[in-house]
Amino acid sequence: MSVRIKVCGVVHPDDAQAAVDAGVDLIGLNFVRSSPRCLDLRKAEEIARRVEGQVERVAVFQDAGWDEIERVLRRVDVERLQFHGDEPPEDVEMQDLPVIKALRGADLEAADRYPGTILLLDHPTEGGGRGRAWNWADAAELIAAGFDVILAGGLAPDNVGRALQELGDLLPWGVDVATGVEGEGYRKDPERIRSFIAAVRKAEEAA
Numbered sequence: 001m002s003v004r005i006k007v008c009g010v011v012h013p014d015d016a017q018a019a020v021d022a023g024v025d026l027i028g029l030n031f032v033r034s035s036p037r038c039l040d041l042r043k044a045e046e047i048a049r050r051v052e053g054q055v056e057r058v059a060v061f062q063d064a065g066w067d068e069i070e071r072v073l074r075r076v077d078v079e080r081l082q083f084h085g086d087e088p089p090e091d092v093e094m095q096d097l098p099v100i101k102a103l104r105g106a107d108l109e110a111a112d113r114y115p116g117t118i119l120l121l122d123h124p125t126e127g128g129g130r131g132r133a134w135n136w137a138d139a140a141e142l143i144a145a146g147f148d149v150i151l152a153g154g155l156a157p158d159n160v161g162r163a164l165q166e167l168g169d170l171l172p173w174g175v176d177v178a179t180g181v182e183g184e185g186y187r188k189d190p191e192r193i194r195s196f197i198a199a200v201r202k203a204e205e206a207a
Contacts, residue, residue: 003164003204004174005197006150007181007188008060009037013050015188020054022193025174027055028082031072032062037178037186044076058082058100082120089113100150106138111147118173123153133159137166148173156180157195164203171207175200 007019008028016027029044030037039047048057057078061069063085082100083092092099092114101117103110105124119142123134133154143149149172155163160175181192 003171003200004150005200006058006174006176007178007193008058008152008176009035009178009182009186010047010188011037011039011043011186012188013047016047016051016055018190019188019193020051022190023197024193025056026058026080027051028058028060028176028178029076029078030060031064031068032060032084034062041072041075044072048076048078052077056080060084063087084120084122092117102152105134106140106142108141108145111142111145118148118150120150120152120176136163139172140167140170143167143170143172150174150176152176154180155196157192157199160196161199161203164200164207167207169207171204 004025006026006028007024009030010016010019010027019027029039029047032038051057058080059072059076059078060082061084080098080100081095082102084102092101099117100120101114102120102122104122106121111119121139136151139149139151151163151172155175155177157180164171177196181188181196183189
């Protein structure tokens with residue numbers, strides 16, 4: 001199966017459509033209040049409607065309360081949630097929608113707390129959309145242990161191929177990019193998205 005490609009932090013409906021047209025599998029809608037890509041509900045609704053039925057839409061939260069999550073989900077249709085904070089396993093298990101749980105680096109002990117959950121591995125200390133590269137090869141241990149892993153943190157068109165090569169003959173469930181395909185104002189650049197996808201597919205063929 002192909003490596004899934006997730007473009008996170010989409011802030012405009014046109015960017016969402018460009019990502020879909022390029023061939024991404026998931027887009028992330030950011031509801032983390034401290035993030036510069038955080039969406040208000042009206043804009044999030046507009047983005048979600050624009051690509052309805054064309055791509056998997058993921059709502060991204062960080063240590064949000066139940067009221068906040070429900071407030072978003074009443075207005076914005078998504079297929080999956082992503083938790084990017086210190087949410088405990090019981091919070092993940094209580095969700096009706098499938099969940100992606102972000103971890104700081106390739107932490108096997110932390111991964112064991114979320115069996116059956118797709119794990120997004122970001123920079124060990126500088127995660128959460130900051131675009132910082134890390135030792136992506138560390139993810140191989142979790143993939144080999146049977147975890148479904150999304151590789152994230154500092155990925156861009158010019159390094160995602162190398163990141164995948166560092167995993168040897170293992171491939172992650174997916175890869176996640178935000179900063180690496182952005183232009184001005186956190187807008188996603190269609191050409192960079194296409195280049196990113198091409199680099200993933202090339203590395204995938206060589207694995």
